[in-house]
Amino acid sequence: MCCMADDLHRHVTLRDGLVVDVRPIEETDEAELRAGLSILSPQSRYLRFHSERSSLTAEEWRYLTVVDQQRHIAVVAVVDGRIAGVARAIVVDDGAAEVAFVVADEVQRRGVGTLLRDVLVDAAAARGIRTLRANVLAQNAPMRRLLAPLERIGERDGVIEVRVPRDTREWQGLPFT
Ligand SMILES: CC(C)(COP(=O)(O)OP(=O)(O)OC[C@H]1O[C@@H](n2cnc3c(N)ncnc32)[C@H](O)[C@@H]1OP(=O)(O)O)[C@@H](O)C(=O)NCCC(=O)NCCS
Numbered sequence: 388m389c390c391m392a393d394d395l396h397r398h399v400t401l402r403d404g405l406v407v408d409v410r411p412i413e414e415t416d417e418a419e420l421r422a423g424l425s426i427l428s429p430q431s432r433y434l435r436f437h438s439e440r441s442s443l444t445a446e447e448w449r450y451l452t453v454v455d456q457q458r459h460i461a462v463v464a465v466v467d468g469r470i471a472g473v474a475r476a477i478v479v480d481d482g483a484a485e486v487a488f489v490v491a492d493e494v495q496r497r498g499v500g501t502l503l504r505d506v507l508v509d510a511a512a513a514r515g516i517r518t519l520r521a522n523v524l525a526q527n528a529p530m531r532r533l534l535a536p537l538e539r540i541g542e543r544d545g546v547i548e549v550r551v552p553r554d555t556r557e558w559q560g561l562p563f564t
Pocket residue numbers: 430431432434435486487488489490491494495496497498499500501502521522523527528529530532533
């Protein structure tokens with residue numbers, strides 16, 4: 388096992404002054420995540436889950452919150468003491484990882500998604516994951532922009548595949564202080 392979850396912590400001030408803490412997801416986050424999902428806009432929910440679902444089963448919550456941080460990496464972004472975003476990368480059979488992101492509507496477009504992406508890319512690189520895949524709807528401009536700085540391998544049936552840089556310092560142009 389290459390890494391503890393220590394590399395999944397960040398304390399960052401974004402350009403507009405928003406202070407964000409990133410940390411590994413915890414089982415005890417479920418209640419807050421559940422509440423967050425219920426107030427997510429229909430648009431964001433659809434872009435994330437590709438469906439109108441506003442609740443998940445107990446089994447699904449457990450799958451999403453009890454993770455090993457090796458083959459299933461998951462982090463939350465905390466703003467003002469509340470969870471404002473979640474990102475995960477789940478290794479699939481061929482060693483690539485499927486990624487998914489969601490940021491609370493009220494803090495979108497301020498850099499939280501970019502911060503979560505960078506944490507995931509760093510974590511993936513440290514764990515020897517070389518490829519990330521994201522199932523992205525055609526109209527999802529923010530998610531496409533989030534992936535744009537990474538080297539594109541291809542896109543098929545809405546699944547965008549990008550390469551994880553070996554040295555993640557080479558590509559990050561972070562909007563953070
Ligand atoms: C995709 C998502 C996670 C991005 O989070 P975010 O915190 O808004 O992202 P950022 O503020 O870091 O912006 C990332 C990029 O998207 C762009 N962007 C953000 N919102 C945008 C919008 N509404 N329209 C166009 N571009 C947008 C930003 O300008 C930035 O691009 P740049 O780096 O080229 O300037 C967020 O929009 C979200 O939760 N969407 C709903 C769920 C979803 O689509 N999940 C992805 C499925 S895998």
